[in-house]
Amino acid sequence: MLVWERPEPPGRPAPAPLSREAIVRAAVRLADADGLDAVSLRKVAGALDVGPMRLYGYIDTKEELLDLMVDAVYAGIRPDGDGWREVLRSLAETTRRAVHRHEWLADLLGGRPQLGPNTLASGDAVLTGLKDLDLDIAVPAISAVNAYVIGAVRREIAERRAERASGLDQRQWQAAYGPYLERVFAAGRFPAVESMVRDGPHLDAGETFRAGLEFLLDGVAARISGGGSTPR
Amino acid sequence: MLVWERPEPPGRPAPAPLSREAIVRAAVRLADADGLDAVSLRKVAGALDVGPMRLYGYIDTKEELLDLMVDAVYAGIRPDGDGWREVLRSLAETTRRAVHRHEWLADLLGGRPQLGPNTLASGDAVLTGLKDLDLDIAVPAISAVNAYVIGAVRREIAERRAERASGLDQRQWQAAYGPYLERVFAAGRFPAVESMVRDGPHLDAGETFRAGLEFLLDGVAARISGGGSTPR
DNA sequence: TATCTCTCAATACACTGTATCGCGAAAGGC
DNA sequence: GCCTTTCGCGATACAGTGTATTGAGAGATA
Numbered sequence: 001m002l003v004w005e006r007p008e009p010p011g012r013p014a015p016a017p018l019s020r021e022a023i024v025r026a027a028v029r030l031a032d033a034d035g036l037d038a039v040s041l042r043k044v045a046g047a048l049d050v051g052p053m054r055l056y057g058y059i060d061t062k063e064e065l066l067d068l069m070v071d072a073v074y075a076g077i078r079p080d081g082d083g084w085r086e087v088l089r090s091l092a093e094t095t096r097r098a099v100h101r102h103e104w105l106a107d108l109l110g111g112r113p114q115l116g117p118n119t120l121a122s123g124d125a126v127l128t129g130l131k132d133l134d135l136d137i138a139v140p141a142i143s144a145v146n147a148y149v150i151g152a153v154r155r156e157i158a159e160r161r162a163e164r165a166s167g168l169d170q171r172q173w174q175a176a177y178g179p180y181l182e183r184v185f186a187a188g189r190f191p192a193v194e195s196m197v198r199d200g201p202h203l204d205a206g207e208t209f210r211a212g213l214e215f216l217l218d219g220v221a222a223r224i225s226g227g228g229s230t231p232r
Numbered sequence: 233m234l235v236w237e238r239p240e241p242p243g244r245p246a247p248a249p250l251s252r253e254a255i256v257r258a259a260v261r262l263a264d265a266d267g268l269d270a271v272s273l274r275k276v277a278g279a280l281d282v283g284p285m286r287l288y289g290y291i292d293t294k295e296e297l298l299d300l301m302v303d304a305v306y307a308g309i310r311p312d313g314d315g316w317r318e319v320l321r322s323l324a325e326t327t328r329r330a331v332h333r334h335e336w337l338a339d340l341l342g343g344r345p346q347l348g349p350n351t352l353a354s355g356d357a358v359l360t361g362l363k364d365l366d367l368d369i370a371v372p373a374i375s376a377v378n379a380y381v382i383g384a385v386r387r388e389i390a391e392r393r394a395e396r397a398s399g400l401d402q403r404q405w406q407a408a409y410g411p412y413l414e415r416v417f418a419a420g421r422f423p424a425v426e427s428m429v430r431d432g433p434h435l436d437a438g439e440t441f442r443a444g445l446e447f448l449l450d451g452v453a454a455r456i457s458g459g460g461s462t463p464r
Numbered sequence: 465t466a467t468c469t470c471t472c473a474a475t476a477c478a479c480t481g482t483a484t485c486g487c488g489a490a491a492g493g494c
Numbered sequence: 495g496c497c498t499t500t501c502g503c504g505a506t507a508c509a510g511t512g513t514a515t516t517g518a519g520a521g522a523t524a
Contacts, residue, residue: 040479053483110383123424127428135428140433151380155342161344181347184236192363193355193359211375212448215455220447273513274511282472286472467523470521475515481508482509486503486505490499491498
């Protein structure tokens with residue numbers, strides 16, 4: 001093809017300036033809006049007006065992007081308070097609040113070891129707040145609180161999603177699963193579960209979370225003052 | 233209508249006899265061997281010598297298959313023991329053992345509400361074992377133990393995978409992350425974390441799990457005998 | 465026997481994460 | 495200042511995903 005009729009190459013758009021931070025911000029926005037499934041490399045790239053492959057200059061793998069997202073949220077998790085108990089409670093509550101702001105975090109927490117700078121800084125803050133405690137107690141205590149929080153918020157978010165999926169204006173979880181449970185109970189199996197549903201306490205998510213947390217903190221307190229655990 | 237009560241389609245004798253149970257068994261085998269990512273409807277169907285779409289007669293959605301897998305494992309989780317403490321400990325330990333047998337369970341636990349027959353039966357066993365306790369204590373206690381277990385095994389499995397990914401014969405987690413942490417610590421940030429790594433206790437996964445669990449159980453014990461929690 | 469219904473599987477679709485590769489522009493050597 | 499080399503970017507490609515659709519064939523019914 002002769003030059004004369006060959007079209008000029010399309011004007012190249014000035015390459016959009018990019019950074020890990022911008023990428024992560026875009027990914028977080030997508031996840032906040034439409035859940036983790038909405039975070040695909042193509043969509044993230046699209047939100048930044050960039051080709052998908054461009055991202056691979058900044059991350060090696062999608063999992064790395066998810067790690068960065070988690071660490072970015074940890075930038076806002078800085079437990080504080082007076083005394084070990086308040087610090088641990090603050091750790092739990094601020095983490096839970098972060099999950100409420102970013103529900104997708106419930107899917108990621110505990111899924112991979114987190115060693116990013118913000119996560120480490122958060123851990124450092126907790127350890128500093130627990131400096132009065134012997135490390136032999138502080139380390140397992142932190143570990144236990146973290147484990148508890150991860151599991152608790154996972155279940156909380158799972159339940160919230162189930163509610164939401166079963167009709168948005170319905171505030172009753174009962175609406176979707178209640179009838180099913182009724183039918184199951186009618187068969188007479190699971191009498192203990194049945195009586196729990198009928199006569200048991202009906203705590204909301206926050207109360208349940210706090211109740212479990214206080215169990216844990218009471219247990220730590222017992223170990224601190226008592227020195228040993230209740231014999232098995 | 234939920235999977236649990238929806239009847240299976242009538243068994244066709246002709247081509248390949250199929251059942252939910254066979255499908256779930258195949259899926260579990262795949263997941264045990266190569267992780268959750270290896271569970272695709274195509275692969276499950278392939279393992280059963282069947283077209284992928286055939287499965288949709290038995291499940292509506294892949295998530296339902298995962299639910300069925302979780303419930304299948306719960307068939308083996310039947311906590312028992314004398315007294316509430318042993319029952320709760322048994323709940324935690326048997327769940328953890330199940331996760332060790334099926335690592336993929338760590339990815340699923342807590343991710344969606346579980347209302348399958350085996351899960352309900354397991355809950356019924358726990359509640360029955362805790363019949364001496366007031367429901368106002370038993371329910372939050374079970375909830376807390378479950379939350380703790382979910383989070384703890386998630387982190388445990390996450391760490392195990394990270395170890396495995398960093399050289400299979402290496403028993404030291406340090407090998408992969410140690411050098412990175414050394415470099416981070418060299419910068420002088422995170423002094424508390426650094427001193428924890430250097431001087432803190434080095435518990436293995438089982439010890440950590442049990443330590444946190446005993447905190448929790450001690451806390452429950454305190455509430456049972458004491459009546460109230462430590463003031464905040 | 466003819467029709468109807470229901471089930472199964474093949475095809476198709478939109479989408480995923482990522483490997484490969486070729487081009488265009490910037491940087492380095494003369 | 496020109497030529498070459500390097501390198502980063504983006505298009506294309508690939509193998510795989512979950513699931514909707516569709517068409518055929520078999521069993522049941524009239």
